[in-house]
Amino acid sequence: MNLIYDPWAWYVGGPLIALVLFLLLFAGKQFGMSSNLRTACAAVGAEKVADYFKYDWKSKRWNLMVVLGAAIGGFIASYYMSNSTVEINPEVAQQLAADYNITSAGEQYLPSEIFSLDALGEPFTIFILLLGGILVGFGARYAGGCTSGHGISGLSNLQLPSLIAVIGFFIGGLVMVHLLYPLIFG
Amino acid sequence: MRYVTYLFIGILFGIIMYKSEAASWFRIYEMFQFGAFHMYGLMGSAVLLGIVGVKIIKKKNIEPIDGDEMSLEPKNKSVTRYLVGGIVFGLGWALAGVCPGPMYVLAGAGYISIFVVLCGALIGTLIYGVLRKKLPH
Numbered sequence: 001m002n003l004i005y006d007p008w009a010w011y012v013g014g015p016l017i018a019l020v021l022f023l024l025l026f027a028g029k030q031f032g033m034s035s036n037l038r039t040a041c042a043a044v045g046a047e048k049v050a051d052y053f054k055y056d057w058k059s060k061r062w063n064l065m066v067v068l069g070a071a072i073g074g075f076i077a078s079y080y081m082s083n084s085t086v087e088i089n090p091e092v093a094q095q096l097a098a099d100y101n102i103t104s105a106g107e108q109y110l111p112s113e114i115f116s117l118d119a120l121g122e123p124f125t126i127f128i129l130l131l132g133g134i135l136v137g138f139g140a141r142y143a144g145g146c147t148s149g150h151g152i153s154g155l156s157n158l159q160l161p162s163l164i165a166v167i168g169f170f171i172g173g174l175v176m177v178h179l180l181y182p183l184i185f186g
Numbered sequence: 187m188r189y190v191t192y193l194f195i196g197i198l199f200g201i202i203m204y205k206s207e208a209a210s211w212f213r214i215y216e217m218f219q220f221g222a223f224h225m226y227g228l229m230g231s232a233v234l235l236g237i238v239g240v241k242i243i244k245k246k247n248i249e250p251i252d253g254d255e256m257s258l259e260p261k262n263k264s265v266t267r268y269l270v271g272g273i274v275f276g277l278g279w280a281l282a283g284v285c286p287g288p289m290y291v292l293a294g295a296g297y298i299s300i301f302v303v304l305c306g307a308l309i310g311t312l313i314y315g316v317l318r319k320k321l322p323h
Contacts, residue, residue: 069196132282133306156236168272
């Protein structure tokens with residue numbers, strides 16, 4: 001197995017995610033990737049439309065550095081450490097092709113049917129991506145955290161609110177994939 | 187110097203997200219189809235190690251390198267905001283196939299479409315900010 005080039009198994013990735021959590025704790029911060037959305041809104045003057053953005057966002061600039069780092073990490077990993085294909089369960093891949101005509105599993109990192117530049121020419125694709133983003137942004141701020149803030153940080157600290165939020169994440173995700181996908185993509 | 191530390195941690199996070207495939211739409215879809223253990227193992231092992239580590243930090247009163255308190259304050263008690271907010275987040279997570287961290291990772295990896303999702307996330311944050319006082323928390 002080539003550790004640099006092959007995809008990392010869960011037992012490699014999971015402990016490394018925990019390592020990031022502890023590195024941030026030792027740097028005096030909490031692991032969470034969605035609070036920067038508030039910081040970004042505040043930085044471009046959103047306090048004019050809501051008090052929620054009237055706070056000392058400059059004290060949260062470290063957040064934007066983590067995000068910039070994440071983008072650089074994505075660049076390094078995709079260009080120098082990966083062939084950017086993802087193998088999933090063949091049955092799920094087959095079902096994706098049969099139900100939604102998404103046939104790029106095993107060949108791409110993201111489905112080209114949704115994320116290629118060609119697909120972006122379709123208003124439907126833009127609508128899906130934009131709506132998905134709006135739900136993620138709104139939900140993350142309403143719930144006070146996302147998969148990293150609640151799912152990793154909060155659960156590691158045995159926070160009941162985080163468990164409730166994570167249960168919510170899964171209810172929403174299951175409803176979307178099992179009930180709404182057939183209506184949206186079918 | 188401090189900012190370089192955060193940048194470095196971010197780079198590490200980005201590489202981990204990409205290489206462990208947590209940033210892949212396919213893995214998110216597969217997770218919600220219960221098609222593989224991958225995502226559950228990824229999050230489960232991170233949380234298990236996290237719980238053990240946080241316990242040790244609290245027991246031994248370990249402090250961050252700059253001497254402040256560890257950022258482990260308890261969260262506010264509520265059910266509505268976490269459950270409803272969580273469900274809305276989950277709907278978006280499955281629809282776009284990305285959560286907030288991987289958005290930036292994929293932007294760096296060169297996926298132009300992710301900027302549409304990112305724009306949406308900022309709009310969603312803005313909407314929350316405007317509606318905040320009218321929402322049950």
